[in-house]
């Protein structure tokens with residue numbers, strides 16, 4: 001009698017516990033590998049607020065430049081239009097040891113957001129590629145928002161007619177002129193369709209979270225002009241970086 005009572009007391013204590021403990025099922029063999037992977041992920045996402053020094057900072061996964069596989073891009077959901085109001089009056093054009101760099105001002109309105117142009121410079125050959133294709137030259141127009149965010153507009157140059165603005169920049173560098181009016185419009189295609197992705201600066205410190213807008217339509221530059229630039233820099237383009245899990249968007253005008 002006593003023994004029976006003890007058992008029923010024990011059972012009543014056990015039942016609620018077992019009731020809220022999920023039934024342990026034997027794991028199917030094919031899940032074993034998957035479980036190992038997810039436990040690894042669990043370790044990576046595990047963190048303690050009392051040990052914040054050990055938190056790992058992820059970087060290096062959003063680097064630029066990249067190759068743009070045109071068949072893998074997604075249509076941009078936003079309107080996305082780019083409007084440029086760059087100054088024709090530059091304040092400096094110089095060989096800075098890494099590129100020909102021009103200090104300029106003006107604004108770029110990108111998808112209704114306002115950026116100020118700080119400088120532009122050139123790379124030979126291009127840094128970005130489309131389906132693996134390089135262009136002989138790529139210009140980078142570096143813009144900064146009021147909150148510090150960077151947006152770089154990339155323009156490809158393809159061999160063809162002489163480019164007036166680029167010629168004036170080359171002339172200013174060799175003459176050592178400080179202030180000059182240049183035909184900046186000639187360095188932009190009329191059609192401002194572009195590819196957009198999040199990347200980095202392509203020179204140290206390679207800071208990430210830079211917005212890239214790579215114009216699809218190239219502008220002309222003559223063979224002679226390419227050779228003139230190559231006298232300064234035959235090769236000032238960073239190698240292509242892994243896309244990793246980034247998305248490339250496109251905006252078509």
Ligand SMILES: [Zn+2]
Nearest residue numbers: 121123140202
């Ligand atoms: Zn650049």
